[in-house]
Amino acid sequence: MKKALSVVLAAAMCVSLAGCGGGNKSEAPAASAGGEKAAEAEGSGDAAAPADDYHLVLKLSHVFAPEEQLTKTMDSICNNIKERTNGAIEIQHFPQGQLATYKDGVEQVVRGAEFISVEDPSYLGDYVPDFNILAGPMLVKSFEEYEYLLESDEVKEMFKAAEDKGIKILNMDFIFGFRSMMTNKVINTPEDMKGLKIRTPGSQLYVDTLNHMGATATPLAFSETISAVQQGVVDGLEGTIDAYATNGSAEVAKNMALTKHLLGVCGAYISVDVWNKIPAEYQEIIQEEFNNGAAEMVKNISEGEAATREKLEKEMGITFNEVDNEAFAKTVEPIYANMKNVTPGRYERFKEIIAEMPQ
16 A cells, blocks of 8 residues: 555656746747747747636727728637637727727837737837838839748848837738729829829828829828818828728729839737736737738738729729839839938848849
């Protein structure tokens, strides 16, 4: 009997020691595509195991309409995270500008709010100016070129710099198409843009881009935009084909000039302090779902854009026209030279990286 008891006690001691032998740190969550750099957040490996009653509510905000692909993607991500964490992580989704967006949304993240901001990379430019280059006009000509840039050492450095400012980038690959001009006028050259007031988001990069292209950029909340076009306050707006078909723009602007002046893409940002307090196993789930969601969204946009354009033409009476892209590219080139506080030579290096991309 004593011998049996000794065996049991010895086995129990081995189990206890084995539980300690792995160390106190868990591996940081892995990532892919636009989230690979995001997975390198400092301190994520120090997160404790979750208590049985752990529950965190995060609010996720952006400006996209309910019918747009990004909103559908965020719905899926939020639902999957809640299901996989058994309700421990609840992300409440607020589309269409219901909560803080644009610059204000990123400020919520920097201040340490339990908040996820989904915005264009240019809104990080106030904290890491090089993001203005990554989001800059006519830098890339395809989704693939942008995704190739995301994997570069230079962009990895930028992700780390954002973390040093308190911003954890979960993913920066939520591509929703190239942005073009939506007006009631056929635009072929920069000369055709003169005198046109075009609605833009509040990003200074967007304002500079439209002004350099020849228009008068007019920042407006999107909730005011459709009525502003109807009333002649602005002559049109700019955006993607997906947005054109879903946010009401097609009702007031009947021509899209395919300037493709900016890539429509968003990142998802959370406070580093908030992230580091999330248990490691939940960090891994969150990271995986944002990575998977971005990959699925790019796939859906890529495969669906032709059908969306056909719907706009046949059902909504929209016309599309090609433009002199070379002429427009020349108008925006000075923007890069005039960017403040960016890393010298980074724009040129990005162009080199794109040129080196395997075909």
